[in-house]
Amino acid sequence: MSREHPRPVLLPSYSFDWLIGSDEPGASHRIAQETSWALLDRVRKGADPVIVERVVQLASGSGLNDIAELWAHQGAHSLAGVLWRLYLLRRVAGADPELTAELYRRGAAIAVTIDPIVAGVAEPATPASITELCDTILRGAFTGDLGDALERAASYCRIMSLGAADLADSRDNNDDEHAAMLTTRALRYSTFAHDLHGGATRWRDGTLE
Secondary structure (H helix, E strand, O other): OOOOOOOOOOOOHHHHHHHOOOOOOOOOHHHHHHHHHHHHHHHHHHOOHHHHHHHHHHHHOOOHHHHHHHHOOOOOOOHHHHHHHHHHHHHHHHHOHHHHHHHHHHHHHHOOOOHHHHHOOOOOOOHHHHHHHHHHHHHHHHHOOHHHHHHHHHHHHHHHHHHHHHHHHHHOOOOHHHHHHHHHHHHHHHHHHHHHHHHHHHHHHOOOO
16 A cells, blocks of 8 residues: 555644544545445454454554554545544543543533433543543444444534633633633534534435445
């Protein structure tokens, strides 16, 4: 396989603020389609718990670099694009678990929708329970109903967006730079929520590439 594009470098959680939502031209769309569908098909057909866990744990290991090279620039109209978004959510949660848990708690506290119920984080929302949620969503994507997993992830993202915006408001007078970073993150989570919801719809109507 040609490697004419540089391999994305997966940085700690602040990388989320520029990676998430990116849809610039990247690796071949055809190869991204083939690899994502082949992986999903293999895991679903085998249903081997060892393989499932290996696929899930790609999010916390160096293997995510290989997925990034193939999938990171794919849009939410494709399987590769929505799976990449799920992997990136898990990587961000693992890279900065304390902040991720704080954003979730803030967002859940002010949410006026059923998103906290749909997301299903074990209470109290701790760094460990947030990480486990992201793992559970990934497992569900490969072994359960992909549409349900994507909707659950979308609800999670909407809560995180609320939490990031709320924390940004509280930091405005104290740390303008941090507040700006949180505002950007809130927008990125909101974009992901839209992308994942759209992916769920396409999965259900058979138009996901």
